[in-house]
Each structure stands twice: as structure tokens, then as C-alpha cells.
Amino acid sequence: KYVRSGQWQVAWHPSMMLGYDIYGTTIGIIGAGRIGQAVARRARGFAMKVLYYSSSPKPEFEKELGARRVELDSLFRESDFVSLHVPLNAGTRGLINADKLALMKKTAFLINNSRGPVVDEKALYDALKSGKIAGAALDVFASEPTPADNPLLTLENVVVAPHVSSASHATRARMAVMAAENLVAYFAGRQPANLVNPDTFKK
Incomplete structure (x- = not known):
């Protein structure tokens, strides 16, 4: 400016x-x-x-x-x-x-x-x-x-900023990988690594 x-x-x-x-x-x-x-x-x-x-x-x-x-x-x-x-x-x-x-x-x-x-x-x-x-x-x-x-x-x-301060190409890629890894863990009967409320997880 x-x-x-x-x-x-x-x-x-x-x-x-x-x-x-x-x-x-x-x-x-x-x-x-x-x-x-x-x-x-x-x-x-x-x-x-x-x-x-x-x-x-x-x-x-x-x-x-x-x-x-x-x-x-x-x-x-x-x-x-x-x-x-x-x-x-x-x-x-x-x-x-x-x-x-x-x-x-x-x-x-x-x-x-x-x-x-x-x-x-x-x-x-x-x-x-x-x-x-x-x-x-x-x-x-x-x-x-x-x-x-x-x-x-x-x-x-x-x-x-419009609630996007984490936005970067690398961050978006890591978010996608993390989501996929959590899904794989869940369907394999393992507790996902990033649960906010792990006490609710049941195998």
C-alpha cells in the first residue's frame, strides 16, 4: 500500500x-x-x-x-x-x-x-x-x-484473514493424507490418530 x-x-x-x-x-x-x-x-x-x-x-x-x-x-x-x-x-x-x-x-x-x-x-x-x-x-x-x-x-x-491462515499447498496435501490415514485406521479397527474425543472410540 x-x-x-x-x-x-x-x-x-x-x-x-x-x-x-x-x-x-x-x-x-x-x-x-x-x-x-x-x-x-x-x-x-x-x-x-x-x-x-x-x-x-x-x-x-x-x-x-x-x-x-x-x-x-x-x-x-x-x-x-x-x-x-x-x-x-x-x-x-x-x-x-x-x-x-x-x-x-x-x-x-x-x-x-x-x-x-x-x-x-x-x-x-x-x-x-x-x-x-x-x-x-x-x-x-x-x-x-x-x-x-x-x-x-x-x-x-x-x-x-478470512479464517484461512493455515492455507498452503503443503497444508492442504497433509490434511488429505491425514484424513485418508484416519479412515484406513478406523476401518482396520484401530483408533485414528487425530480423534478429538478418543473416549468415544469403540473397536
Whole structure:
């Protein structure tokens, strides 16, 4: 956008196109299941410190990455990036509200790749619009497809995607192979590897 709009033609100045480093910063993972832990491993590649909030401790995760389990409020206060990886249920709906956003640093970013209703969108809009937090990256919304007049879409400090952030040729191929392997396992009387509710499986 900057180049296409012709703004590159202006003289350089010290504050031009300034962004935020991630190297050596702190990421807060909310929901330390397989996805949350995978994100944390990638973050460690940038020497990021890893905090996490989870209903249960993850000792192997802590040992592998030096991750530290903290209370939710502490995670919001200490993190430079807050990344959401929780399922949507009665306990997580509206979890990220005005009170939690108010705890974040003004230089912090919220990333939501979980489910839209986990975040109070009105509270998020207010926090972003007023500069209480630096920005947000959203792959999910409270209502999908989100309406074109969603106020969040008017903000320059929000990056959005239509719930397809996992989309790549390699990912789609792996999804197809995984589905086929699960079917083969099921019809062979074995438990599929990716059951969400393995307690329901009967041979």
C-alpha cells in the first residue's frame, strides 16, 4: 500500500515505516495444546520468552522450551504478543474482554487464530482505536463471514484473514493424507490418530 500509493516518493525520515521487533520479546500463549505448543516452538526460533496459560501444567513443554506457566492477568501484563489457541466453550467465550485488554502494554499485539467469540470485538476495537494496544492479527471473527461494515476492518493497525491462515499447498496435501490415514485406521479397527474425543472410540 505504501509503495502503490506513491508515499515512497517522500524524503526518508527516522520514523518512516517503523515496526516492532519480535526477537527477544515475550509471547504469551493462551491454550497450550498441540497448536499452542507448536507456535511456541516457532517463537523460540526468534529467541522469544514463552509464557503460557493453561488449565493444567505442561511439564514437558516447560522443560523443552523453558516455558513458564502464569496466571492470565500476569500473561497479559508481561507479554509483547498474546496468541490465542483455545477452543470455544462456556469458559472461553468472551475471555478476552476490556479488563484483560487494559492490562496489555501499549506496544503489545493480540493474535487470534482460535475462535472469534473468545474475544469481545467491541472491547478490542476500542483498545485498538484508542491506542491502548499496538495492533491485532485476526483470522477469526464473532460472526463469519464477518460483515463488510465490521468496525475492526476500518483500522490500520489490524491485519485480517478470512479464517484461512493455515492455507498452503503443503497444508492442504497433509490434511488429505491425514484424513485418508484416519479412515484406513478406523476401518482396520484401530483408533485414528487425530480423534478429538478418543473416549468415544469403540473397536
